[in-house]
Amino acid sequence: MAVSRELQIEMLRRMERIHEFENTAVDLFKRGQVKGAIHTCFGMEASHTGICLALRKDDLIAGTHRSHGHNLAKGADPKYMLAEILGKETGYCRGRGGSMHIAAFDCGSLGALAVVGAGMPIAVGAALGFKMRGEDRVTVPFFGDGATNTGNFHEAMNLASIWDLPVVFALENNHYAVSTNIAGTCRIDDLSLRAQSYGMRAMRVDGFDPIAVYQAATEAVALARSGQGPTLLVTECYRLDGHYSGEPQVYRSREEVEAWRAHEPVTRFRTHLLASGVATQAELDAIHDEIMRQMEESLEFARSSRQPDPSTAMNYIYAD
Numbered sequence: 001m002a003v004s005r006e007l008q009i010e011m012l013r014r015m016e017r018i019h020e021f022e023n024t025a026v027d028l029f030k031r032g033q034v035k036g037a038i039h040t041c042f043g044m045e046a047s048h049t050g051i052c053l054a055l056r057k058d059d060l061i062a063g064t065h066r067s068h069g070h071n072l073a074k075g076a077d078p079k080y081m082l083a084e085i086l087g088k089e090t091g092y093c094r095g096r097g098g099s100m101h102i103a104a105f106d107c108g109s110l111g112a113l114a115v116v117g118a119g120m121p122i123a124v125g126a127a128l129g130f131k132m133r134g135e136d137r138v139t140v141p142f143f144g145d146g147a148t149n150t151g152n153f154h155e156a157m158n159l160a161s162i163w164d165l166p167v168v169f170a171l172e173n174n175h176y177a178v179s180t181n182i183a184g185t186c187r188i189d190d191l192s193l194r195a196q197s198y199g200m201r202a203m204r205v206d207g208f209d210p211i212a213v214y215q216a217a218t219e220a221v222a223l224a225r226s227g228q229g230p231t232l233l234v235t236e237c238y239r240l241d242g243h244y245s246g247e248p249q250v251y252r253s254r255e256e257v258e259a260w261r262a263h264e265p266v267t268r269f270r271t272h273l274l275a276s277g278v279a280t281q282a283e284l285d286a287i288h289d290e291i292m293r294q295m296e297e298s299l300e301f302a303r304s305s306r307q308p309d310p311s312t313a314m315n316y317i318y319a320d
Helices: 005-030 045-052 068-074 078-085 119-133 145-149 151-162 191-198 210-225 254-261 265-275 281-304
Strands: 060-062 139-144 168-173 201-206 231-236
Touching: 005 045, 005 068, 005 078, 005 210, 005 265, 005 281, 045 068, 045 139, 045 168, 045 210, 045 231, 045 265, 060 119, 068 078, 078 281, 119 139, 119 151, 139 145, 145 151, 145 168, 145 191, 151 168, 151 191, 168 191, 168 210, 191 201, 191 231, 201 210, 210 231, 265 281
Parallel strands: 060 139, 139 168, 168 231, 201 231
Antiparallel strands: none
């Protein structure tokens, strides 16, 4: 499946937005302006982007504790996300959620869910609702390699399979569950083989390549939307930052990280666009400048936004 020039440019724009958003969030954290930790997705920008570009706005995603990029790739506004991270009333969750719990319903994000694997059964429930109502919508739960060893993974995969639900299980294999390499908790190298236990289709792609991810995701989404059931989509990537920003990372060597950094997806895709003649250096620079202006404006919005009124602390606990 050919990918148009316009779509490739949009891929870069979304990847750069994710990358620079994470840089902005890390800077805020280092300045002591964030309550709690920041879990970045450096190295996973192409995976987020390729999958979310294969979805419609009314399709739903469910995230993880590391979901800034998932929300941005699905179309969330960075100014509301930064406001949420700073605990401001103008944030997506009125400042109540913070970095690890951003839900952007306006673009189809059910939310970042900090419990490992928690998004899978929620996404399966949403998909069941779609099927019962006869809607041609799809859900995509994102999760990491560590989540494949949880009960949530087994139960969600099994139910989605036996009921032929419209789910694409997006397994982003970044190789580490906090500080534990997947090789220490799983005897197989190819995690897509786990789909065989549920009689489910599986795809495995280069998670640093947004085009490869998009092509696989488009196929999986089309199958789900047409009533042909779920797919396990494995994107092979790597977590270039620590489990959280500023973590000492004593469980892996600098040499290992630097070897993987050679595959850094934003730089790699910019090189591809130049080499293939899809974009000029001037066009790439213009996109970068556009993203940097957006981050500056978003940061100004977040910093100037009001703090929540303490008298409203018990609001928004239950739906109206």
